[in-house]
Amino acid sequence: MNNQNPGNPKPSGPQFGLDNEKDWSKVTKGWINKYGSSIILPIIALLILAGGIYLYSNQKGQKAILTLDKDLNQEKTANLNQEEQIDDIKGLIELTENNNQNNETVIQEIIPESRKETGMIIEKANLGEGITHLARKALKNYLQDNPQELTNEHKIYIEDYLKDKTGSNPLEIGEEVSFSEDLIKEAIDASLQLTPNQLKNLEQYSALVAW
Structure with missing residues (x-):
């Protein structure tokens, strides 16, 4: 009778799987x-x-x-x-x-603009303006409707003529002064009667005005 150890049975037949795993592990380890x-x-x-x-x-x-x-x-x-x-x-x-x-x-x-009423030119005074200033504006408005060849010396004489006929009293702001168109024409005609020497004398005054 053969003695056998049942606690450690040995597998019978070839062991290909185990051998391959061991070989692959060795190869891998060696390669690393x-x-x-x-x-x-x-x-x-x-x-x-x-x-x-x-x-x-x-x-x-x-x-x-x-x-x-x-x-x-x-x-x-x-x-x-x-x-x-x-x-x-x-x-x-x-x-x-x-x-x-x-x-x-x-x-x-x-201070409205100049206006005309029945042969009259009406001007209103601005700050610092007197009769002479308003006469100058009235003449300018008259010449717009009645053009005429006038020198600055003629104009100086005309505005002084109008001032003498109208008065030289001080003016308040907005105060009105009326100038007759007939009076303005009269002043123009008088200025055209001035001699060359008289016009020459007026140059000193016309030079002071910004026309």
Whole structure:
């Protein structure tokens, strides 16, 4: 009778699987030992480097995007400020124009333009104006409807003639003075009778007037 140990049964037949696994493990281990430092480590290093480059590029891209957003926001704010300044300037211009129009209206209401009534030219005094100033304006209005060749010396004589016939009392702002068109024609005719020497003497006065 054969003695057998039932606790340690030995497999019967060939053991191909176990032998192949052991051989493959040895081959792999040997290949790693032989080529690990020359192939695997550089690959790992390349992977690490690639990961670092990716992270750096990603962070740089995000930073560029944030910078671009910041620049766009600043530009938008600057544009808004510019638009507000333009609106303020437009408002100031409109306000100034309105004020000017209002001032012109007030001046025209206080001191209206010359007017004519039945052979009379009526002038109103402005600040600092006297009879001579109004006579000058009346003559100018008369000549618009009755053109005539007159020198500045003739005009000086005519306005002085009108002043002497009308009076030389001081005038208040807005005070009216009426000049007869017949009187103005009379003054013109008288000025045309002046001699060359008389006109020469009037040059010193005509030079003082801004015609």
